[in-house]
Amino acid sequence: MNLQPIGIFDSGVGGTSIWKEIHKLLPNEDTIYLADSKNAPYGEKSADEILNLSIKNTEFLLNLGCKIIVIACNTATTNAIAYLRKTYDIPFIGIEPAIKPAALNSKSKTIGVLATKGTLTSALFNTTSKNYSEGITVIDQDGEGLVPLIESGKVNGVEVRNLLLKYLNPMIHQGIDYLVLGCTHYPYLIPVIQEIVSDKVTIIDSGEAVAKHTKSILEKFKLSASDQLSKHQFYSNKNADELKYFLTDYEVSVDFLDF
Template sequence: MSKQQAPIGVFDSGVGGISTLRTLAQALPNEDFIFYGDSANAPYGEKPSDQVCQLATQVLDQLKQHQAKAVVIACNTATSAAKQQLMAANPTLPILGIEPALKQAVDAGKQHILVMATPLTISLPKYQAQVTRFEATTQIYSLPCPGLADSIEKGHAGLAQTQALVARLMADVTAAPIDGVVLGCTHYPFIADMIRREFDHPVTVYTGYEGLAKNLTKHLTDQGLLRTHNDHRQIHFYSSRDTPAELALYQHLFEHGITE
């Protein structure tokens, strides 16, 4: 297998990154993908940053065993806590990460932006620097959401619990004049409609996925790694919770999302 034919690795602390994978697979229809969900250690967003970095390093080693030609960190927490260290340790491997799409919402002219993310993502300097950059001209509401990613990990079976948790977490912000919602955890896009319904007015939701897909396409093109055709595309799923039920959940979420 040539390097161009090698798969793209995508990983997350659990099922959330599958929402990212869906966008990447649509944007890059000729690429093979390997997805690794570290569900046995989910969620990352409520762990110390040094532990997240250690876990992300272990997952990256798994993807390298599959000869990944590029790796996408489909986890906002792992991007903030571990991306720089992973890049330094793997200088020849393109490593990209998802980040809260706060700039995208600001550039769209939104004035009252709710950012929903894990407690760790919101506490790290990378996110705080973004807030500092924009808060002079934009009202930013930072909402840590403990337990939400873990609830979403249960898929359709946990929908009632997830709905109740969303209502409780958002109780203090739904009366604010929010016009944009940034989903700063890759688990959350699976329940984007549920989050929208908490407001009595329309809001625009931002994930950052389109920008990530464009960035990945550019990296592959610049390095001569972009595949132009593929008659037998393959997308494989792996998990640190290596059970048939977990892998079936991954496949279902990729094909249908969480509410079907």
């Protein structure tokens, strides 16, 4: 049994969608979550900036004794995980847009990917896309402007809907039957997205798959906790109240951190 916490970081509140899936599957595990909202969105930063922020976040979580780190951010994963795995001697769980299941199951052979610029322009994303999209048309769309809205608690309303209509309508007109959400913030927009794309389009995010992978890695390295009353600490370096908004149904501690 290993009672050290699982560390999770994201560019902001979006990774809470991943945390919820991990907590649901692994209710006995302690967690520490770092929301680097001060530097959100990562998707508009350079590769070097993303790497340096990811190193800073990793070292913060390591200093708090985390036994494994989940990079709950597509942009940070695609730009930094290779370096982090080489540099630090703990397991890292990353997140990539779920192109593979979309491509394998698409009947129209046309899928959409809604992600940040930082993810869509990364080498890892382009390699994954090439590996699984043979015979498939992949329509990539940068969701510019969505992350700041979600960070401020706006997950519906006119601003959100207008941006989503702008980004999704061209995909719909080209006949997508799967939409891959390539940013952990975007699952909070699923109700609005589903209204726009209708039930003819299947929406895929990575939360459940990441939770299952986290469980398997903990078991592989004999790092699992068992039968303890778990504790959950959340930190934000911008506005803890915005983070609390996405965690109202959970008994967790949420604090501001000057980080």
